[in-house]
Amino acid sequence: MGLFGTDGVRGVANADLTAELAMALGAAAARSLGHRSAVAIVGRDPRASGEMLEAAVVAGIAAEGVDVLRVGVLPTPAVAYLTGAYGAAFGVMISASHNPMPDNGIKIFGVGGHKLDDVAEAAIEAQLETTAVRPTGAGIGRVRDAADALDRYLHHVGTADIHSLDGLTVVVDCAHGAASDAAPLAYREAGAHVIDINADPDGLNINDGCGSTHLGPVQAAVRAHNAHLGLAHDGDADRCLAVDADGNVIDGDVIMVVLAKAMAEAGELTDNTLVTTVMSNQGLHIAMRAAGIDVKVTAVGDRYVLEELRAGQFALGGEQSGHIVLPSLATTGDGIVTGLRLMSRMAQTGQSLAELASAMRGLPQTLINVPVSDKQAVAQAPQVLAAVAEVESELAGNGRILLRPSGTEQLVRVMVEAGEQSIAQRLAERVAQVVGAV
Structure with missing residues (x-):
């Protein structure tokens, strides 16, 4: 079926x-x-x-x-x-x-x-x-x-090996979702001063212009409150994205780089290996090579990351979307655990999130989601494959294009990395236009 x-x-x-x-x-x-x-x-x-x-x-x-x-x-x-x-x-x-x-x-x-x-x-x-x-x-x-149930879960995430978050002010965007009670409580219990936004679910407002897919509200709130950082969860809180004190986006790739370096330093990174997907920016691979950390790459989807983590008994994996998995603490992506570990690294080092994030310099990347009626058929259409091949030729090894059907929606995702943002945007829009016309 x-x-x-x-x-x-x-x-x-x-x-x-x-x-x-x-x-x-x-x-x-x-x-x-x-x-x-x-x-x-x-x-x-x-x-x-x-x-x-x-x-x-x-x-x-x-x-x-x-x-x-x-x-x-x-x-x-x-x-x-x-x-x-x-x-x-x-x-x-x-x-x-x-x-x-x-x-x-x-x-x-x-x-x-x-x-x-x-x-x-x-x-x-x-x-x-x-x-x-x-x-x-x-x-x-x-x-x-x-x-x-909630108390048990909060006690569990509270056992994560984290430094006290006293003195850290964090804005948390709960996406009017499942994190609305749990996330602010977890961060407060760890010592952070928490300003929660979009934490009033009414059954209809989940993910509505907020959370990890709409970072504008958390960026604005971080600046307004002079917070040290912001965290944004999605509707079921298995994801976490961040913004630094200036409102700059810290995506899942950067979070993985920060956590991988911390875990390698502590001797917690099994076989000195990080697991991620083909969607991760090439900047992640460059940063990990510089840190002496190996990277294993899987197909897109947290289930494939999980399979690789279990097969190799690795300690850290995730996706650019902010779906980060630490198998010693969770059997699936846990946005709250991710937020706790990220803030713990800030507390441990005394560095700002921007300073920690500087370990990775990502190639300019553009991702366009194109609504379609049949994502599999469109992704394999001859004119779409020809457009992708044309862009690959134009990039000539100085970037990449990745086109794939969404695993959860009737969308085809077009992602282009290039040496300049304007080039990535132009090439992604060209392919997206072909996809949308099929």
């Missing part, structure tokens, strides 16, 4: 992702991953459709005889952590992450809070086509709420 994308099942809530499908997925996951008397964790972000989809997922799981522990509105990494902490058979997070409010999604974690591989996802899809005799009476799964 091909329901699962790079980050679970995602689509417009009540159109692509219906209550019926959510219930069927809950039941299929219970049959594939659970067993009678098992427990499943279910959490969500605050978008309005999450209430409906949560009810449907819970009903599907309980109908198969698996108990459900609802953890409420929490970040995706919190649900992943709690899946392991509560000893659950699997966990479900209802969120469309950085996508706009009408979208929603269902992510499923296996034992220990790990993302599922292709085989496990295929097994769940196969269960959608089967029927089973459902339990009755006392065999039906029970549903209860976990009153201590």
